[in-house]
Amino acid sequence: MSMLGVAAVIGVTIATFTTCGVGLAHGTGTWCALPLVWFIGFPLAITNALIVGLPLAFLFCKLRLTRWWQFAVTGFICATPVWMELAEPFTSVRWAQFGLYDSLNCFGSGLAGGLAYWWISQKVGIRRGTDEIAP
Structure with a gap:
């Protein structure tokens, strides 16, 4: 369970810094709000x-799904509920x-x-998908 929490924090950190860097490099004038990651990003x-x-x-353990891309796609999809809550209303300024x-930040956090x-x-040491199941 703690591995999930650590992975979530790593994902938010990577995605937030990447998104802020891309946004600022494109000259969007976006405010990255990096300090808010501690109060909003990590807890969510x-x-x-x-x-x-x-x-x-x-x-995943039961079905022996252990490929990197399976985890990345699932993390991306798992970010959808948080994205829906934070992004609505879609007609706002x-x-x-x-x-x-x-x-990008929300879905990137899930993917990362x-x-x-x-x-x-x-x-x-969690087994790989090609390992044999011990009796």
């Missing part, structure tokens, strides 16, 4: 990882200005968190 990511990701981690960067969880899982 950890909560989402435990509520949505924990059951999926058990399912904020959405018109920052919708793309908010979406999924990859981080896969990497951590491999380092602590």
Whole structure:
């Protein structure tokens, strides 16, 4: 369970810094709000990882889904509930200005968190999908 929390924090950190860098490099004038990651990003990511990701981690283990891309795609999809909550209403001025960067940040957090969880899982010895199941 703690691996999911650590992976969620890693995902948010990577996605936030990347999205802020891309936004500022394109001259959007976006305010990155990096300090808010501690109060909004990390708690939302950890909560989402435990509520949505924990059951999926058990399912992945049972089905022996251990490829990196499976974790990345699932992390991307797991970010959808948080994105929906933060992005609506889609007709707002904020959405018109920052919708793309908010979406990249949210879905990037899920994708990077999924990859981080896969990497951590491999380092602590969770078996690979090609390993034989012991009787």
